[in-house]
Amino acid sequence: MTSAAPKLSALVVAHNEEAQLAACLETLRFADEIVVVLDRCTDRSREIASGYGAKLLEGAWPLEGERRNTGITACAGDWILEVDADERVSEGLAHEIRAVLPQAKFGYFQVPFHNYVGDRLIRYGWGASWGVNSKAALFAKSAKHWGDQRVHPSLVLKGERQFLTQPILHHIDRNISDMIRRLDRYTTARAMDLRDKRARGEDIGTFGANVRRIFSRFHKCYIGRKGYREGQYGFLIALMAGLYPILSYLKANLEKEG
Template identity: 60%
Template sequence: MRLSALVVARNEEARLPACLATLGFADEIVVVLDRSTDASAEIARAAGAVLLEGGWALEGERRNAGIAACTGDWILEVDADERVPPELGAEIRALIARSSAAFHRVRIDNYVGERLILHGWGGSFGTTLKPILFRRGAKHWRSQRVHPGLDWTGAEGERLTAHGIRHEVDRDISDMLRRLDRYSSAKAADLLDQGDIGTLANNVRRFISRTFKCLIGRKGYKEGGWGLLIALCAGLFPLLSYLKAKLEPERHRP
């Protein structure tokens, strides 16, 4: 079974080399660069990757373009801020040699700076398990700017949880808050595209329920102040998206 590793990035010259260096277990590396103006293209070529450059307004569209460029029987889709440890690479190779499933979820270890935060992720602001290992033809991203939905062909298989991908999700608290700002702006554009931004009351309820779920249900309280911060960001994401679409539609309309 041939395995393609797919990396979709934009202006990631600082993080791309370390990511690509961990993908040597794949038979092919495909790098999709969306409107990049830094040295990411030269880095990808130096690593021997297949390079696809272009400009895509929607995250789903550029990810689908990358999937279409892969030639492997299986595809592992990672981001430039993720690192695949050798033990997980070996586990992936062993799994695809025997799997009859269409896709598998892989454990994600989220780091803020050098701190590993195990608990509290959720609400479209982070996850500890992602469906990123799949057969070619099994996965299709929907046309949205942030956290696009997925359509699957085939059944899910066993989950890879013995070893996790190192995800350097944020550098520090300020970086986390900037990510919340970016995500909510992109989501506001999606809401305006759909023509239905929702209501204030519903999004206040979502703020409360998501914050509670991340802090209590997903055990964010075990992380102390970090867990509270992540829970608040997860709860604020839909509320901020709604408020940006409602109060500043001229700034966020596509």
């Protein structure tokens, strides 16, 4: 007698994502269940998720890691595919996941990302907290745990690292203005984390060190990760990555919390 195929849960965490949620959920129909965490949503996200038969969790979670861990706990599947509302599971990836899960070892899969700014696919230059080329998006139920930071929370991963070849399509920014707004959100959240660290007596670095990181992070993305191959887009991405730590530091020091 053959054992039953592993059950797959698809997890989406959303905050007012009515513009993108339906397109995301449409690509997750192949999963055995869809779980949507609705964090302080005031738009039509709930109605949209309900239309896809999703299991809904509604509430308010100030920390990104906390709401993601809540969603993971709510999933009933043996394996979990965690995506964001601006991500789409390609048809090829859906087939690949179904093919590999019956033989998969306990652990997690690194899934490649195709990152888009508008309609432009940008393959090179991502990194330094400003986009990824792959991430552990598919994992066994107890193999992934998020940290308690507000932005870019740390990860604890267990088991064997495995790899998939088909991509998640990530519509990361609509345009340059969207990219700048993302930089503002990220640095505001990071500034709050820095204030928390300082309140615990931990070091948050110096002004000079963060100024130097502008250049080291720019070099990492533009040269080390070949952002130059993307022309002006590569320069822009490297610039955003370089500005992220110094703006976070300045906000932590010069602005009042909240």
